[in-house]
Amino acid sequence: MEETNKINETTKKEEQTSTQKIGIYLWIWLLLFVLSFFSYMVDWYQFQGMLRWSLILFFMFLKAGLIMAFFMHLFWERYALVNVLLWPMTAIACFIFLMTAEFKYTLFSRFFYFVVGGA
Amino acid sequence: MSDQKIDGFELKPGFKGMASDTGSDQTMFKGVHWGKAMMWIFLLSDTFVFSCFLISYMKGRGSTIVDWPNTSEVFSLYVGGVPVPLLLIAIMTFVLITSSGTMALAVKYGYEKNRKMCGWLILATAVGGLTFVGMQVFEWSKLIHEGVRPWGNPFGASQFGSFFFMITGFHGFHVSIGVIFLFIYTYKVFAGHYESKKRGWFTKMKGDYVEIEILGLYWHFVDLVWVFIFAFFYLW
Numbered sequence: 001m002e003e004t005n006k007i008n009e010t011t012k013k014e015e016q017t018s019t020q021k022i023g024i025y026l027w028i029w030l031l032l033f034v035l036s037f038f039s040y041m042v043d044w045y046q047f048q049g050m051l052r053w054s055l056i057l058f059f060m061f062l063k064a065g066l067i068m069a070f071f072m073h074l075f076w077e078r079y080a081l082v083n084v085l086l087w088p089m090t091a092i093a094c095f096i097f098l099m100t101a102e103f104k105y106t107l108f109s110r111f112f113y114f115v116v117g118g119a
Numbered sequence: 120m121s122d123q124k125i126d127g128f129e130l131k132p133g134f135k136g137m138a139s140d141t142g143s144d145q146t147m148f149k150g151v152h153w154g155k156a157m158m159w160i161f162l163l164s165d166t167f168v169f170s171c172f173l174i175s176y177m178k179g180r181g182s183t184i185v186d187w188p189n190t191s192e193v194f195s196l197y198v199g200g201v202p203v204p205l206l207l208i209a210i211m212t213f214v215l216i217t218s219s220g221t222m223a224l225a226v227k228y229g230y231e232k233n234r235k236m237c238g239w240l241i242l243a244t245a246v247g248g249l250t251f252v253g254m255q256v257f258e259w260s261k262l263i264h265e266g267v268r269p270w271g272n273p274f275g276a277s278q279f280g281s282f283f284f285m286i287t288g289f290h291g292f293h294v295s296i297g298v299i300f301l302f303i304y305t306y307k308v309f310a311g312h313y314e315s316k317k318r319g320w321f322t323k324m325k326g327d328y329v330e331i332e333i334l335g336l337y338w339h340f341v342d343l344v345w346v347f348i349f350a351f352f353y354l355w
Contacts, residue, residue, distance in 0.1 A: 019230045029220035036216060036349075040209045043191055043354055053355070060350035064343055071223045071339045073332075078122075078130055079137035080148060081156075085163055092170045099174050103181035110184045 020076075028070045035063050122150040152329045155336070162340045165293075169344050172286050173351055179278040188274035190353050193267075194258070208353050211254050212345065215294075218247025219342040226335040229308070229328035237331065238308040244338060245301035248294050255291045259284075283352070290348055293341050304334055 039059040042052060069075040074082055112118065128149050130136045141147055148156050180187055195202040225240035262283070266273050269281040307313070307326070316325040 019227045022224070022227065025220065025223045025227065029216070029223070032216045032220070033213065036209075036212050039350065039354060040205065040212070043205055046191070056350050056354045060346055063346045067219065067339055067343050067346070071219060071342075072336055078140060078148075078151075079133055080140040081151070081159065083137060085159060088163060088167075092167070092174075095170070095174055096177070099178045100181070103178045106178075106182035107184065110182065114184065 024070060028066050031066060032063055035059050035066075039063075122152070125150050152327075152333075154324070154333050155329060158333045158336050162336065165340065169286075169289070169347070172282075172289065173347060176282045176286060176352065179282055180276070183276040183278055185276040187276050188272065188279050190355075193262070193274050194353060205353060207254060207258055208349065211251055211258075212349055214247050214251050214254070215342050215345050218244045218251070219339055221247065222335045222338045226332045229313075229331035232314075232328070234308060234311065234314065237328070238305055241301055241308060241331070241334075242305045245298055245305060248298040248301060248338075248341075252291060252294050252298065255287065255294075259287075286348060286352060290341070290344055293344070297338050297341050300334060301338070304331065 036059075039056060042055045042059070047055060074085070128143070130140060130149070140149060143149055191204040192202070194208050195204045196206040197203075198206065221240045221243040225237050225244060228236040228240060267280045267283065269284055271277040272280045308331070312319075312326040313328050313330070316327070318325060319330070
């Protein structure tokens with residue numbers, strides 16, 4: 001009985017180890033290098049303004065997405081885990097929105113009182 | 120990815136599976152190794168910590184009336200008398216991505232029970248992480264020599280130093296902890312703890328290659344945070 005259990009255990013273990021093909025990791029790895037190179041080029045060519053910021057954000061989110069989806073296996077994980085991890089990010093987005101309003105107000109007050117000299 | 124199958128509980132794909140998993144009897148994430156679930160929860164909380172740092176940096180940088188230091192110049196290195204912008208940071212980024220790639224392969228080979236390959240790849244990851252920390256030490260000492268302090272610096276807005284030391288310091292601390300664990304797990308893999316099912320510390324859990332995936336999750340997270348720091352602190 002014990003023996004058969006052991007065998008079942010090992011076959012179970014064998015079934016579990018369904019890993020991805022190595023090619024997908026190497027492709028993601030290469031893509032990450034290329035994207036990092038591109039984001040470095042944004043600084044190298046001294047792009048300014050909206051073009052700079054949108055390119056930085058674009059490469060950043062693409063890199064972050066690739067790392068999370070493939071290196072951290074979220075692409076293959078169950079939806080319960082993915083949703084538990086990604087929905088809290090909306091709270092961060094909300095916080096960013098709030099603090100944007102806050103820094104604009106602080107900047108305004110500093111200009112008004114320190115530069116203009118108040119009313 | 121390699122979750123244990125539980126008899127009588129077949130997870131459907133998509134939102135149906137999510138509903139049956141979250142609403143299932145006794146526990147959520149059925150079949151997911153507890154260490155893996157807890158590592159994800161920890162990483163989620165760590166995400167909030169780093170988000171708070173980066174958001175406070177956004178708030179600080181956005182509300183100062185003094186010009187922010189030009190990071191392109193502050194972090195440039197002189198190669199043959201010519202300043203190369205962000206050279207060290209670019210190399211650090213490539214080193215960290217390299218180590219992230221070797222870690223991903225280590226997880227794969229671990230699950231395939233390829234002990235030697237897994238061990239060497241974790242060792243390579245550890246060396247990459249150590250290189251990263253070393254370069255960060257160099258970067259810090261260079262900036263401190265140039266007079267950057269948490270309360271002021273010669274390049275511009277005085278908040279720059281405090282945000283720099285806080286954010287990169289906390290990230291570097293994560294990398295350092297990761298490097299220590301990578302070395303420990305290099306030993307554990309080479310010593311065959313996952314073949315002999317040797318128990319870990321503080322736990323009754325038998326050694327299994329899922330631990331390498333958990334370690335990998337942490338290491339990829341460190342790389343993930345660097346992606347955001349690189350974009351917001353150095354490039355913006």
